[in-house]
Amino acid sequence: MFEIITAGGWLMLPILTCSVVAMAIVAERCWVLRQNRILPSNLANQARRWLIDDGIPDEKIRLLQNNSPLGRILAAGLANRHLPREKIKNSVEEVGSHVAHELQRFLNALGTIATITPLLGLLGTVIGMISVFTRITSAGVGNPTELAGGISTALITTAAGLAVAIPSLMMYRYFRGRIETLVVDMEQESLKLIDAIESALNARSGNNQPAGNLR
Numbered sequence: 001m002f003e004i005i006t007a008g009g010w011l012m013l014p015i016l017t018c019s020v021v022a023m024a025i026v027a028e029r030c031w032v033l034r035q036n037r038i039l040p041s042n043l044a045n046q047a048r049r050w051l052i053d054d055g056i057p058d059e060k061i062r063l064l065q066n067n068s069p070l071g072r073i074l075a076a077g078l079a080n081r082h083l084p085r086e087k088i089k090n091s092v093e094e095v096g097s098h099v100a101h102e103l104q105r106f107l108n109a110l111g112t113i114a115t116i117t118p119l120l121g122l123l124g125t126v127i128g129m130i131s132v133f134t135r136i137t138s139a140g141v142g143n144p145t146e147l148a149g150g151i152s153t154a155l156i157t158t159a160a161g162l163a164v165a166i167p168s169l170m171m172y173r174y175f176r177g178r179i180e181t182l183v184v185d186m187e188q189e190s191l192k193l194i195d196a197i198e199s200a201l202n203a204r205s206g207n208n209q210p211a212g213n214l215r
Helices: 002-007 012-032 044-048 060-067 069-079 085-103 107-139 146-152 156-207
Strands: none
Touching: 012 107, 012 156, 044 060, 044 069, 044 156, 060 069, 069 085, 069 156, 085 156, 107 146, 107 156, 146 156
């Protein structure tokens, strides 16, 4: 393996560096984008149950905010629960945009690696082929076996670049799809919370109406 890497030339170094960075990003995103970390089970139901009692302390909201990305969105809705629906929705959407941005962290780097590593491999092959044809020009064809070996060495960087780019692109597409699904699920839960807030406010307003005369 070491002989193959050294035979590929100096461009194998950035390709190997890209492979290490890509593996680190994939491992980190797999850990961060776990379902139970982003959308803990029963968290949204618990937040809606708190609306039964209007006296939600700030400690509960801070605890919810630090719980998970979904918790941050729900905490924004609960913190502004006494405001009109449109303002609650705006505050939730603002926090949700920040959460979605954080979920996409490092994905641009992974996509860049998937794009540039084949180009680095192709560059290494072109440089290698130039070197081979330079030798042919100066010394003639000579030994065909040596010529074939030089060409195969020149193609090593292309193979290495593709070996890094293909799985990087697959994982990039996978993470993009997973994040889109998580964002949609969080949007649904936040809308349910906003509806629950509005229902709770309407119920309290109805309870505060003066009773009519009994006949």
